[in-house]
Amino acid sequence: MRYLKIAAFFCFSFQAALTVAAEWKPAESTLMTRWAKNVSPDNAHSEYPRPQMVRKDWLNLNGLWEYAICAKDDPQPKEFDGKILVPFPVESALSGVKEAVTPEDRLWYRRTFAVPEFAQGQRLLLHFQAVDWHAQVSVNGRQVGEHKGGYDPFTFDITDALTDAAEQEIVVSVWDPTNKGPQPRGKQVLEPRGIWYTAVTGIWQTVWLEAVPETYVRSLKIVPDLDANCLRLTVTTDGDAEVWAKAFDGEQPIASAEGKTGKTLALAIESPKLWSPDSPFLYDLRVGVQDGDEVASYFGMRKIEVKKDEAGVNRLFLNNEALFQIGPLDQGWWPDGLYTAATDDALVYDVEITKKLGFNMARKHVKVEPERWYYHCDRLGLLVWQDMPSGGGAGEPVGDGTKFPRSAFELEWKRVITAFHNHPSIVMWVPFNEGWGQHETPAIVEATKQLDPTRPVNEASGWSDEGSGDVKDIHKYPGPAMPPVEEKRVGVLGEFGGLGLPVRGHLWWDKRNWGYRNLTSLEQLQTDYDNLIQRLRPMIGKGLAAAVYTQTSDCEGEVNGLMTYDREVVKFDLEHMHAVHAPLFLPPPIIITKVIVPTSVKEPQTWRYTTDEPKDGWQTPDFDDSSWKEAIGGFGRADTPGAVIRTEWHSDDIWLRRTFQLKNTDWNNVQLRIHHDEDVEVYLNGKHIASYTDFLTEYTDLPLNKDAQAALRVGKNTLAVHCRQTRGGQYIDVGLVDVIEKPRSSP
Numbered sequence: 001m002r003y004l005k006i007a008a009f010f011c012f013s014f015q016a017a018l019t020v021a022a023e024w025k026p027a028e029s030t031l032m033t034r035w036a037k038n039v040s041p042d043n044a045h046s047e048y049p050r051p052q053m054v055r056k057d058w059l060n061l062n063g064l065w066e067y068a069i070c071a072k073d074d075p076q077p078k079e080f081d082g083k084i085l086v087p088f089p090v091e092s093a094l095s096g097v098k099e100a101v102t103p104e105d106r107l108w109y110r111r112t113f114a115v116p117e118f119a120q121g122q123r124l125l126l127h128f129q130a131v132d133w134h135a136q137v138s139v140n141g142r143q144v145g146e147h148k149g150g151y152d153p154f155t156f157d158i159t160d161a162l163t164d165a166a167e168q169e170i171v172v173s174v175w176d177p178t179n180k181g182p183q184p185r186g187k188q189v190l191e192p193r194g195i196w197y198t199a200v201t202g203i204w205q206t207v208w209l210e211a212v213p214e215t216y217v218r219s220l221k222i223v224p225d226l227d228a229n230c231l232r233l234t235v236t237t238d239g240d241a242e243v244w245a246k247a248f249d250g251e252q253p254i255a256s257a258e259g260k261t262g263k264t265l266a267l268a269i270e271s272p273k274l275w276s277p278d279s280p281f282l283y284d285l286r287v288g289v290q291d292g293d294e295v296a297s298y299f300g301m302r303k304i305e306v307k308k309d310e311a312g313v314n315r316l317f318l319n320n321e322a323l324f325q326i327g328p329l330d331q332g333w334w335p336d337g338l339y340t341a342a343t344d345d346a347l348v349y350d351v352e353i354t355k356k357l358g359f360n361m362a363r364k365h366v367k368v369e370p371e372r373w374y375y376h377c378d379r380l381g382l383l384v385w386q387d388m389p390s391g392g393g394a395g396e397p398v399g400d401g402t403k404f405p406r407s408a409f410e411l412e413w414k415r416v417i418t419a420f421h422n423h424p425s426i427v428m429w430v431p432f433n434e435g436w437g438q439h440e441t442p443a444i445v446e447a448t449k450q451l452d453p454t455r456p457v458n459e460a461s462g463w464s465d466e467g468s469g470d471v472k473d474i475h476k477y478p479g480p481a482m483p484p485v486e487e488k489r490v491g492v493l494g495e496f497g498g499l500g501l502p503v504r505g506h507l508w509w510d511k512r513n514w515g516y517r518n519l520t521s522l523e524q525l526q527t528d529y530d531n532l533i534q535r536l537r538p539m540i541g542k543g544l545a546a547a548v549y550t551q552t553s554d555c556e557g558e559v560n561g562l563m564t565y566d567r568e569v570v571k572f573d574l575e576h577m578h579a580v581h582a583p584l585f586l587p588p589p590i591i592i593t594k595v596i597v598p599t600s601v602k603e604p605q606t607w608r609y610t611t612d613e614p615k616d617g618w619q620t621p622d623f624d625d626s627s628w629k630e631a632i633g634g635f636g637r638a639d640t641p642g643a644v645i646r647t648e649w650h651s652d653d654i655w656l657r658r659t660f661q662l663k664n665t666d667w668n669n670v671q672l673r674i675h676h677d678e679d680v681e682v683y684l685n686g687k688h689i690a691s692y693t694d695f696l697t698e699y700t701d702l703p704l705n706k707d708a709q710a711a712l713r714v715g716k717n718t719l720a721v722h723c724r725q726t727r728g729g730q731y732i733d734v735g736l737v738d739v740i741e742k743p744r745s746s747p
Contacts, residue, residue, distance in 0.1 A: 023083045024064055027098035031335035031508055033566050035342035035349075039094055044085055047344050049129050049206040050153075051375040052422050053220060054296040057118040059209040061170075062086050065111040069099060072106045072175060080110060086207060089132070089200040092338040101201040102190065103177040109203065112167040122211040126158045126170070129205030129370060132339075133176040133183055140169050148408075150176070150184060151368035151389055152415035153205075176201045182392035182437070184412055186366040187331070194514070197331075197556045200339040205370050215239045216293040222285075222422040223454060226274070226303040226319065230266045233287070237261040241289045247299075248284040249273070261289075274319045275300030275424045277360040280381030282424075300378060300424030306456050306470045306490045309588065311744060313543045314490040316456070318383075318427070324584050325383055325427075325546035326536075327361030328354060328562060329495055331555045332369055335508060335565050344372055349567060350552060351376045356574050357562060358581035363461075363494070363548045366390045366433055368416055377425035385428040385458065385548070386420065388413045390436035409437070410447055417451050432460040434475065442468040461494035461548075477516040478528075480535050481698075482544040492546040493539075497532055498560040501525045501571060506564035508556045515560035516550070517694050525571055533580050534703040538739060540584065541591035592740040593701070597660050597719060599673055599735035601644050601699055604632035607658045611651040618655060619683035619720035625657050635723075636731030640677050642698040643731040654732065656721040662714055670709040671701045673735040676723060682734060683720040687711040695729065701737055 024041050026032070044062040048054055066080035067090065088095040090107055101107050115124065128135065132150030136143065139161035147154040162168055178199045179189045189196040221234040235243040240261055247255040247267050255267035273281040281300065288294035302319055309315050315322040330350070334341050341347045347370070354362055361383035368389065377384050391409060413431060420426060429448050432438040438460055445459045445468040459468045462475035472483045472491050479496030500515015501522065507513060519525045536547055554561035563570050598605055608628040617623050635649040635656070672682060677695035681688065689708035723732035 024085050024096045026336065027093045027096055029093035029098070029336060031506070031566050032093065033334060033336055033342050033346060034568065035346040036094060036336045038345075039085075039342050041085055045087055045206050045340075045344065045370075047372060049127075049208060050371055052222075052297045052371070053217070055210055055212070055294075057116075057122075057211045059113070059116050061111065061113065061207040061209060063111075065109045067097065067110075068108040069101055069105050070108060072104050074106065076171060076173070077108060080108065084109070086203050087129075087205050088337050088340050089204045090202050091198055091200060092336065092340065094337045094340070094342060100190070100199070101176065103175075103180045105175075107174045107176075107202045109172040109174075110169065112169050113209070114166060115162060115168060116209065116211070119209070119211040122213055123157055123159045123216070124162065125210045125212060126156045127153065127206075127208050127210060128155070128203065129153045129207070130368070131172070131174060131203050131205075132200055133181075133185070134174065136173045138171045140165075141171075148183070149412040149415060150200075152412060152419050153371075172203065174202045179392070182408075184389040184391040184409065184437075186389035187333075192556055193512070195558060197333055198338055204339045212238075213289075213293050215241050215289055217243075217287060217289060217295050219418075220287060220295075220297060220422060222297070222299045224272075224275075224299060224301045224303065224424070226272065226301060228266075229270060229272060230268050231255070231283075231285075231299055231301070233257070233265045233267060233285075234263070235261055235265070235287055237289055237293075241292070243287065243289055245285065245287045248286070250284075254283070258290075269301060272301040275302040275378075275381075276318060276323075277355075277381040277383060280379060280424075282379060297422075298378070299422070302424050304427040304455055311588075313485060313588070314488070314545070315543075315588070316427075316490055316492075316545045322588065323360070324540055324544075324588075325361040325492075326549070326581060326584055327359040327363065327383070328549050329365045329551040330354075330362040331365050331551060331553070332367045332373075333553075333555045333565075335556075339367070346567070347373045348376050351380050351382050353563065353567075353570060354382060354552065355380060356578075357570075357572060358574075358578035360585070361385065361427075361546070361548075362552065363387065363430070365551075366436075368420070371420070374420060374423040374425055378423055382425055383427045384423070384425045385430055386416075386426050387430040387433055387461070388416065390433055392437055409439070410444060413444070413448070414451055417448065421452060426455065428456050428458055428471070430458045430461050432464070434462040435460065435464040438464050441466040445469045456490070458492070458494070477550070478532060478694075480532055480539060480547060482539045482542065485543040490545045491543055492548075493544060494548050495550050496547060497529070497549040498551070499525055499528055499532075500558070500560040502559040503554075503564050503569050503571070506554075506566050506569055507559070508554070508565055512557045513559045514557060518559075522571055526573065526576065529572065530580055531702060533584070535701065537583055537589070537741070538591040538593075538701070541589040541741065587744060589741040590744060592742065594738045594740065595673075595735065596662075596667070596670065596738055597658075597734075597736040599675070599699060599733045600633035600646055601675075601733065604646050605658065605735075606630060607633055607635075607656045609635065609647075609654055609656045611649070611654050613653065614655055618657070619688075619722075620686040621716070621718040623657070628655075628657070634675065634731055634733030636677065637729060640729030640731040642675060642696070643677070643729070644733070645731070649730065649732075652725050654723050656723075656732065656734075657718060659716055659718050662712060662717060665712045665714060667709060667712070667738045669703075669739045669741070670712065671703050671737050671739050673699060673701050673737045675699045675731060675733050677729045677731045678726045679724045680732060681722045683718075684708060684711040685713060685718055686720075699733070701739060
C-alpha cells in the first residue's frame with residue numbers, strides 16, 4: 001500500500017510537471033546561451049537571492065505567473081494574456097513572451113501561493129530584488145505598496161493582507177517609460193541601435209517570501225577597519241532590541257560583540273586575513289536579536305583608498321599597497337535573458353572567465369546586477385567599479401530631454417549604495433558616465449561620500465569632468481591614454497580598446513555589427529590587443545592607476561567583446577592573456593624615453609616622398625629615390641586631429657623614405673613613435689616592422705618586436721613608410737625612440 005501511495009504521488013508530480021512544461025517554452029531567438037537549456041519553471045534562479053543576510057525560512061516565487069499587457073491607464077484585466085516565466089523580463093526569450101512594452105502600456109502579473117507552514121505565527125515579507133520601473137503591488141486585492149526604481153531591492157510586509165483562504169493572490173502592475181522618461185535606465189532604448197540595447201520591463205530579479213518574528217534584523221552595515229584591526233557592524237532591527245554578532249574563520253569563532261540596535265559594534269579581528277583579488281578570504285558572520293531572529297552573513301577585511309606613493313603620485317591602494325587595476329567594461333547583458341542571466345552558473349562564468357583572462361577588476365557599466373553576482377565577485381576575488389545606471393536630462397543623447405530631478409536620481413543611487421555597501425569586491429562608486437544624465441555633479445559626489453566614506457568616488461567616467469571626487473577619468477578609443485597627473489585626484493583610463501571582431505554563428509544579427517576598431521581574424525585581434533596593453537606600462541610609470549577595456553562580451557550589435565554574446569567563443573588565449581597582463585601588476589617604474597630618430601612634431605625632418613606607386617623594392621636601403629620629391633614632415637591635411645602639418649598631402653597614397661646614421665645599436669626597448677591616419681606600413685632597412693589600420697589622434701609610442709630592433713645597424717639606416725588614406729582626416733609622421741624602464745628604487 002505504501003508503494004502504491006508513493007507511486008501515485010510521483011505520477012501526480014510527473015503529470016503536474018508535464019502540465020507546467022507545456023505552459024512555457026523559450027520564445028524564438030537568434031541566439032541563446034548554453035545555460036538556457038537548464039532553465040525551467042521549477043528551477044528559475046532557485047538560489048537564495050541575498051547571500052549577505054541569509055535566513056533558513058523562505059519561499060521562492062520565481063516560476064510561471066500570469067501576465068497581461070494593457071493600456072497604461074486601464075484597470076486590472078479580468079483575463080490575462082498567458083504565462084510568463086519570472087524573473088525574466090517580458091522582452092526576453094526566456095520569459096516565454098518576448099513582447100515589447102511601450103510607455104503607453106502597463107504590464108500586469110498575477111500568481112497565487114499558499115502561506116508556508118514556517119510562516120505560522122510570524123510576519124511574512126514579500127521581497128522583490130528588482131523591478132523595472134514603477135511597481136504597484138497588491139495582495140488579495142489590498143495594495144501593500146509601490147516602488148519606483150529599476151535596480152534596488154524592496155520589501156513589503158504583507159502579513160495583514162493575508163486571509164484564511166488556502167490560496168493568496170499577488171498582483172503586480174509595472175509601468176516603464178524606458179528612454180521616453182528621465183528615470184535611470186542604463187542602455188535600454190525602445191529602438192535598439194549601436195551602443196543602445198533592447199528595453200527591459202517588469203520583474204527581472206527574484207521574487208520571494210520570508211518569515212520573520214515581530215522584532216527582526218532589517219539590515220546590516222559592515223565596515224572593515226584595517227587600521228584598527230576590527231570589523232565595525234551596525235545592525236538595524238524592526239523595533240528596539242539587544243543584538244549580538246559573532247565572526248568565524250571557518251568553524252572557529254574569532255570575535256563577538258553585543259549591543260543595541262542602531263549602535264555600531266566593534267569586533268576585534270586579530271592578525272586579519274586580508275581580502276584581495278589574489279586571496280579573496282571571507283570570514284563568516286552570524287548576527288541576531290537576543291532570544292530571537294538570526295541571520296548568516298560574511299565579510300572581507302580590506303581597505304581601498306586613493307593616496308600618494310613614495311614618488312608623490314596618486315595611486316589606488318588596496319590594503320595599503322598600490323595596485324594597478326585592469327578589467328573589462330562589463331555590460332551584464334545576455335541574448336536569451338537580456339538583463340537576467342539564464343542561471344546562476346551563467347553569472348559565475350562571467351566572473352570566472354574575467355579572472356582567467358588575467359584581469360583583477362570589472363567596471364559594472366550603467367547597470368546593477370543581482371546580489372549573487374557581487375557575492376561571486378567577493379568569493380572569487382574580482383574588484384568592482386559600480387556605475388549608477390544613467391538616466392535622461394543634461395548630456396543624455398537619447399530620450400526626450402526631460403530634466404532629471406536630482407532628488408529622484410539621488411534617492412535611487414542612495415538605495416543602490418546602501419543595498420550593496422557590504423560587498424568587499426566593490427571598490428569604487430561611479431555616479432555618472434560620459435555626461436549621460438549628468439547633473440549637479442559635486443553635490444551628488446558629496447552625498448555619495450557622506451553615505452560611504454570608505455570608497456573612492458569617480459564623479460563621471462569620461463567626458464564631463466567637474467573636478468570633484470577622488471578620480472580623474474578619461475575615455476580613449478582605441479587608446480590607451482592617461483589624464484594629466486593631478487595633486488588631489490588619481491588618474492584612470494575609464495574606457496579604451498573596443499577592438500571588434502564578429503564571429504559568424506554567434507551574432508545577434510547579421511548586419512549593423514560594429515566595434516571601435518574592426519578586425520578580421522583572431523590573430524590580428526590578439527596582436528592589436530597586445531600592442532594596447534604593452535603601452536600601458538609606461539603610463540603606469542607616469543601615474544596611470546587603472547584601465548578599463550571595452551568589453552566583457554559582445555552585446556547585441558557590438559562585437560568588441562572578449563567573448564561572443566552567447567559566451568561560446570572566448571576570442572583570446574587565456575594563458576597568453578595572463579602573461580600580457582602580468583607586468584601591469586609590478587611596482588610602478590621610472591620611464592626614460594630617448595629619441596633615436598626624431599619625428600617632425602618639434603623640429604621639421606626631411607623626407608623623400610612620392611604619391612605615385614613606386615617600383616618594387618622601394619623600401620630597401622639601396623633603392624634609388626633620387627626622382628622622388630623632398631619635403632619636411634609631417635604630411636597630411638590641416639583638419640586632422642593632433643597633426644603637425646608641414647607638407648600638405650591630399651592623394652590616396654603616399655610613400656616616404658629617410659636615412660639616418662647610428663653610432664651604436666645598444667638600445668633597450670626600441671619603439672615606433674608614430675601618428676598615422678589611416679592605414680600604414682613601416683619598413684626598417686628593408687624589413688617590415690609594423691602595420692597599423694585606422695588612425696591615431698596623437699603621437700604614440702608603439703612597441704616593436706625583437707626582430708624589428710635587430711634590423712638597426714651601425715652606420716646608415718633607412719626608414720620607409722607607406723600610408724593609405726581611406727576616409728576622414730589624413731596624416732603621417734614616423735620616428736624611433738628607446739623606452740627604458742627602471743625600478744623606482746634606482747637612482
